[in-house]
Amino acid sequence: xxxxxxxxxxxxxxxxxxxxxxxxxxxxxxxxxxxxxxxxxxxxxxxxxxxxxxxxxxxxxxxxxxxxxxxxxxxxxxxxxxxxxxxxxxxxxxxxxxxxxxxxxxxxxxxxxxxxxxxxxxxxxxxxxxxxxxxxxxxxxxxxxxxxxxxxxxxxxxxxxxxxxxxxxxxxxxxxxxxxxxxxxxxxxxxxxxxxxxxxx
Amino acid sequence: xxxxxxxxxxxxxxxxxxxxxxxxxxxxxxxxxxxxxxxxxxxxxxxxxxxxxxxxxxxxxxx
Numbered sequence: 001x002x003x004x005x006x007x008x009x010x011x012x013x014x015x016x017x018x019x020x021x022x023x024x025x026x027x028x029x030x031x032x033x034x035x036x037x038x039x040x041x042x043x044x045x046x047x048x049x050x051x052x053x054x055x056x057x058x059x060x061x062x063x064x065x066x067x068x069x070x071x072x073x074x075x076x077x078x079x080x081x082x083x084x085x086x087x088x089x090x091x092x093x094x095x096x097x098x099x100x101x102x103x104x105x106x107x108x109x110x111x112x113x114x115x116x117x118x119x120x121x122x123x124x125x126x127x128x129x130x131x132x133x134x135x136x137x138x139x140x141x142x143x144x145x146x147x148x149x150x151x152x153x154x155x156x157x158x159x160x161x162x163x164x165x166x167x168x169x170x171x172x173x174x175x176x177x178x179x180x181x182x183x184x185x186x187x188x189x190x191x192x193x194x195x196x197x198x199x200x201x
Numbered sequence: 202x203x204x205x206x207x208x209x210x211x212x213x214x215x216x217x218x219x220x221x222x223x224x225x226x227x228x229x230x231x232x233x234x235x236x237x238x239x240x241x242x243x244x245x246x247x248x249x250x251x252x253x254x255x256x257x258x259x260x261x262x263x264x
Contacts, residue, residue, distance in 0.1 A: 032264060034264050035264055036264045037264075123262060123263060123264035124262055125260035126230055128230075128260040128264075129229060129230050129232055129260045130229075133232055136232070136239035137239055137241055140238075140239075146258075147264055148261060149263065150263055164234060164256050165234055165236075165237045165238075165256070166237055167237075168234070170258060172261075174261075175261060176261060176263070177261035177262050177263065178263035179261075184263050189263075189264075
């Protein structure tokens, strides 16, 4: 069994020590554990984020495997349970709070109250807009990162990080809607997830 | 003059609702920032004022 001290030392040797300390104290919330959310969560845990709150109401399906972090063994499980299991295999010392619930404008302030950064990782445009509006209206002190436009087979270089206000950053190509194109691929979704995780870090 | 997504526009006496319609954007899929602040949906009937810096995000599906 690996001890927390051994783990910290190994991670520490690959990162800047003062930054690693900051990361261990950081608390990040992820709304939605699909293609964006599951991959962002893995990147953040590997980067040393100490506290993660994840929320989703969905279960893992076969159609998710092409781009989400899950494997066949997770099919039928609640996404937050499957994701917690994977994340604890990456870093057993990361403190994970899982909410198996649908996030609404009414409950988001409570679910993410302890998080300094909130990441919007939904798939439906109405839900994305709902959360961005709710967080900015109810919790204007939070940093918010939103994903917008990563479907299809377009250029990887079209996906960018845009700082919209002091608190809001939007990552994606901004235009490619899954309703208009075929395909949502692991590569492009992970590029967008990487932009979002990198912004959080 | 109003700045919309970085571009100066002459949009005198236009409400946010009218502006979104002219851009073919559905209000339930948008977030509208004026300066550093979100504009609550209840205020979409607000008329844009001279000098407003407006940033409109039209959300698309996929995630």
